[in-house]
Amino acid sequence: MLKGRLLVWLFLAASALAVAAPAVQAQGGVVSRTLSNGMEVFVKPDHRAPVVTSMVWYRVGGLDEIRGQTGISHVLEHMMFKGTKEVGPGELSEIIARNGGQENAFTGQDYTAYFEQLAADRLEVGLRLEADRMVNLKLLKKEFKKEVQVVMEERRLRVEDNPQALAQETLTSVAFDASGYGDPVIGWMPDLKDLTLAQTRSWYEEYYSPRNARLVVVGDVKPAQVFDLAEKYFGGFERGEDPRRKPSYNPDISGRRSVDLTERARVPYLIAGYHAPNLPAADKPWEPFALRVLAGVLDEGRSSRFSADLVRNQRVAAAAGVYYDPESREPGLFYLEGTPSSDASLQDLESALLEQVGTLRKKLVPADELERVKRQIEAAEVFQRDSVFYQAMQIGKLETIGYGHEYLNTYLDRIRAVTPEQVRAVARKYLQPNRRTIVRLHPEQRQSAESES
Structure with missing residues (x-):
């Protein structure tokens, strides 16, 4: 399935x-x-x-x-x-x-x-x-x-x-x-x-x-x-009662959290999540779209900051990515993840990822870079909408979670309207350390024959 x-x-x-x-x-x-x-x-x-x-x-x-x-x-x-x-x-x-x-x-x-x-x-x-x-x-x-x-x-x-x-x-x-x-x-x-x-x-x-x-x-x-x-x-079926719904348990954001796991992994891995709003939970309607563009600045194509800076220039990451989806029934997370390169440690990768976030909190994204990211987001969206299956997915998801398919009509316009100031504003507001949870995955160290005995 x-x-x-x-x-x-x-x-x-x-x-x-x-x-x-x-x-x-x-x-x-x-x-x-x-x-x-x-x-x-x-x-x-x-x-x-x-x-x-x-x-x-x-x-x-x-x-x-x-x-x-x-x-x-x-x-x-x-x-x-x-x-x-x-x-x-x-x-x-x-x-x-x-x-x-x-x-x-x-x-x-x-x-x-x-x-x-x-x-x-x-x-x-x-x-x-x-x-x-x-x-x-x-x-x-x-x-x-x-x-x-x-x-x-x-x-x-x-x-x-x-x-x-x-x-x-x-x-x-x-x-x-x-x-x-x-x-x-x-x-x-x-x-x-x-x-x-x-x-x-x-x-x-x-x-x-x-x-x-x-x-x-x-x-x-x-x-x-x-x-x-x-x-x-379907028309002859009984309507059915409205099903029961659990109360909303939106998390009380109470400070940074971290977990270190040791598992039989081939390579180290890090994933972090910042509590971020979905569309209805945002204080201002443009915030989720600014977060989407921010995600694109970090990880939208080979010219993105993660790919250019962390993978190719600094060579601190073998791979790094971002995921953010504001289309959900309750607020979710803005994710960062990565695997360190063979010449870098997990701590090196963590510092580099957080430094990238810190830069966005301090400095405005240059206009030409922002425009490139918007074009890439738009191109990806238009390409996906060319698929009959994806069109059905979009409509079904949006109607089921309660947004309505009409959201699609304004999505790209709202992406285009995002400003450098808005990107910095959501970075400062939502990508704060006290909204962050980090999980570090450490490969299990093989024991020597002597230590095993």
Whole structure:
């Protein structure tokens, strides 16, 4: 299964619309309708090729889980391929393959999503299968036990046997305290071992309903055709109750934190996270876009400061990167990470990374450098939007986390509007030591034969 990172603040209220006289809204090429049972449908025609991507998004993920049941959203994702009253275990994938398509799913902190990529004239096949497993899933004990073991093995391979992934997991668990973002989407091993079929069935019944779902279709289709199919396959389902939501546990930022790990790693590794706002949590609306541009100054192409200064000039880093995503249900982190070069220590790398941050806190980014970074961000965004699949991803993610797909219409304009003063301002405000958590990964030293004896 694909695994997402991780997505906001407002759960969209869907208005009930009569089927006989539906209200349709169009924005930025996206046409939307809300079925009478509360399920929202978004369609974006793209007639360049006779293909279509369809996705069903549920607003439930790691953020909604409680200790004792972490990983349940991901386990349920696996179980969604294990059959319904009409389709046997594994048959959904076989049906899609026989129709020349591909399918998969992914679970993140803010959502769980399922998708099919098909020829446009096979769209109905994917929608029929998604509707079927929305309400008719058969949770069999034998299949459940098997899939929990699969997820546990997945955790061993992806996290416990991967020192860098373990360092990343440690970072979030230390930085986020009680927030659900501090627990891994794949779950803690003790929770996976104790997870029950009854808990998973309850999770399915509470969160998998039209009221908590969104259908996104992008490709060589006509909106009216998609709405008719959505009504045919999903419209007759009961609305469902609004699922329970955990209180927001935004972390109390109380000073710098650090962890040193010693693992069987081949090379040292460092990852740091600064508490940073998502879009609704920012004090000023331009701040998340300034942070995105700041991330680009540090790590957007070969001319970025990390690549040019740390990797090629100082040769203190074999690799270094930045990650920041303001599109989430709750505030997250602004990440720095890196691996020292063979001639540098982990401390050398840490000092160099923090020096780069310090420079941005002190000095304005030159106008020509800022303009280059903006152009690179814009080019990357335009290139991604050329993909039918990525268009569906953007719409589904933004609608599910509560931002609305209209956000896409102003994104690049807001990036272009960022000033050098704004970049320095967010660096000073959010990239402070007392907002920072650092995890250092040290390779385990091999013991000599004498010391082992």
